[in-house]
Amino acid sequence: MIELTPDLDANKPVPLYMQLYEYIKNKILQGHIRKGTALPSIRVLSKHLGISRNTVETAYGQLIAEGYVESKPRVGFIVKELDEELQPKWVPPKIIHTSIEQNIEKPLYDFRYGNIDTSHFPMKVWRKCMNEALDGELEQILWYGERKGDTGLRKQIADYLFQARGIHCSHEQIIIGSGIHQITGLLCQLFSQKTDTVAMENPSYDGIRTVFANHHYRILPISLEEDGLSLEELEKSAANLVYVTPSHQLPLGMVLPIGKRQKLLKWAEKTKAFIIEDDYDSEFRYESKPIPALKALDTPDRVIYLGTFSKVLTPAIRVSYMVLPHCLLEVFQKKFYNYNQPVSTIIQKTLYLFMKYGYFERHIRKMRHIYAKKQQTLITAIREHFGDNATIIGEKAGLHLLMHLKNHNNVDELVIKAEKAGIKVYSATKYWFGEIGKPPAYVLLGFGGMNENDIRDGVRLLKKVWFS
Template sequence: MIDLTILLNEKSEEPLYTQLYQYIKKEILSGKLTAQTRLPSIRALSSHLHVSRNTVDLAYQQLIAEGYVLSRARSGLYVIDLELETLPSSHSNNMTRLENRVQDQPAIQYDFRYGDVDAEHFPFSTWRKLSNQSLQQNQRMLFSYGDPLGEHGFRSEIAKYVHSSRGVNSSPDQIIIGSGIQYLLGILTGLLGATDNGIAMEEPGYDGVRTIFKHNGFPIHPIPLDEDGLNIHKLYESKSRIVYITPSHQFPYGMVMPLAKRMQLLKWAADQNGIIIEDDYDSEFRYVGKPIPSLQGMDTRQRTVYLGTFSKCLLPSLRTAYMVLPPDLLERYNKQDFRLYDQTVSQIQQKTLELFMSNGHWEAHIRKMRKVYRQKQFTLISTIQKLMGTQATIVGQDAGLHILLRVHNGMDEVELIQTAEEEGVKIYPVSPFWAQRAQAERSMVQIGFGGLSNTDIIEGVQSLYHAWFKKR
């Protein structure tokens, strides 16, 4: 329910109820009051506007009579979807069409959204205990904005973790905490300064990052992929001196950049005096082969910015990520007043995460979630292979929390998504990840599995099989 604020003219020759009716009608026609919006009750609106209940009732009756709103028993008045109202009709007909529309749209039962995580295995009791403990340690500390870089103890734990798990070489002073990768990239683009040479990005690549770069004035140079990742020859040809890359799990195709190509990329940075932005967004979840050290850890010339996040292994709602700056950019950060940016992650949350890591809960949680997601991924892939066989090709199954699926039934991306929704399944397009959308694969969709149970994954894939192959 919403509030309606209107200045009624009591001196006007037009009755107050007519003024109110005209105002609400205009709001509906302009789209400011959208379909299914619940109007205030007669008593609430009369009290809010300081008019009689009779005035409001007359205005509402006129709106009902003309088919702009409908009344639901014991619920209230709701704005009608005018796109469905092609012909004048009575109130009862309006209600029938609205109810039929709701019935015709199946509820989404299985949402294969990438970015959803398994909240059932989140250690709530441990987190609650550590959060309470962080509040008890130093209450006065919590009254301030905190260190712009992030709390030193938390950054120290991150430095230890990324060194042991990813080979990242850094001191706590090189680490900046922020509320998400996109926020940190906003800071980084300010440090780099927009250049005519722009930023090179994998094609396809993460559209959320591409948007950040564009909003900060950077031209984008899409670099095609080889089977083992970014085409280094095309990177040289682009003349760009900055490249954003996801080498541990290319987004969205999923390939892992091998050691030889990583060395080629580091040579490019040395040859071009370039900067590599390494986004290690879900490196914890690798299911095949041995882990390869981060580019940052292999970079003896310190030309790499390293990005990591807690969103995939804990919860996206924590909005906590980190960035490791090389010395040159750190010096620029300190000289250019970036320390005037207030810290965006709560001190309480930083302290809780620090305790979570220092007490050993973080690594234990990663080990547990790696098993959980490995099982979910196995369930997804084996069910697809069993039901669809050669009618679908799985792409990017070595790591991460999503796969891509090429479907060989003649449908394009839009048709695949629409027919899936008709069966109550939500899957997602891949075309937005291309800067040049005309080059996107025609019959490919993205399927995330982190937020679904194993049972839901099986039932969801069964519904997809029915939508794409059985109904044709």
């Protein structure tokens, strides 16, 4: 038996029984209520809709009189079969596609930054951990969970940060969020967009820049030198927040040296400013051991550390986190006392178990080896096919690198030529902002989501497309 929920209005000039009759008739004609379907009894429907039995009985009587419904003893009211000639043809709504959607075809080779290797995701052990999480107490997994995030998961993250990044912090300082944009949005609300100014590396990640812009912050571009952020420019600025990627600058790939890190921390202490450290892919360093995070040196407690599981595990779980200085914890509590935790408690419990049993660290080691091979394949292919015509930038870490072709200063033209041949490469221009003139013609090549054969074939075809 189906449930009928028409929108009946006693204020309309049309009687209620007629509104109900028209509703059921139209549903039958449109094919939404099919032949043989049992309608609710008069008593059930009158109670469900809060109308009199006489109203329902009169509507049903009209449907019976017109042949849409029949009343069967001990069965109820049954929808009858209509002659096909009398049934209007139901035409599904026409979906209008934009020209962009119509022209989208899967490329032969896609060097997109942000793609990861899904073929090596440890699905078997992830499923095992999820099943164990689902066997937990229902109150823990079927509710919103703790505002800051699952305590067990935050403790695991704190342990991991100490071992892998040299960061000493309490789990109480860690806030779990659903992606780096969402958690940066929370961060923006800890300060005042009316009085605060954020400085950002130029170039820098445009996604985070958009979050600050959407929260109406004044954004100051700070130039990059060969070894990273220009501290001279920063010190002359009016910024009291600065966003940096010190372990692997995005997109240029340089590492902020210890001398500059110390000066940056002194600047923050002196000016009472805060440093936002985005450590987005620190796990994947190929030429040396991972560099300790800036937060590991943060004795003044002025660094807000951002981390994510998107690159090292998968963006699908939507888990990121930040480590707040102690002085901001009370502000966080006051600002967000009425907020609920945005990440699924089941996912948090699963990730907690995944880390607790050591699967996370094993997965990192495995993926570091796999990505190192892919990166070396890409570098070797570029050198083989482009030789001295190409300069490689930012190859020490991460899941992307930049390539600059000699005598090719129109990066948009290179991107278009490649796309016509079925190859997706990307301009790095979007990372630059402010009054800088024309950004360098860098092509961004991500390799995380490609296999080694496709990397080699893609680069070989790029050479043919760009130099034919």
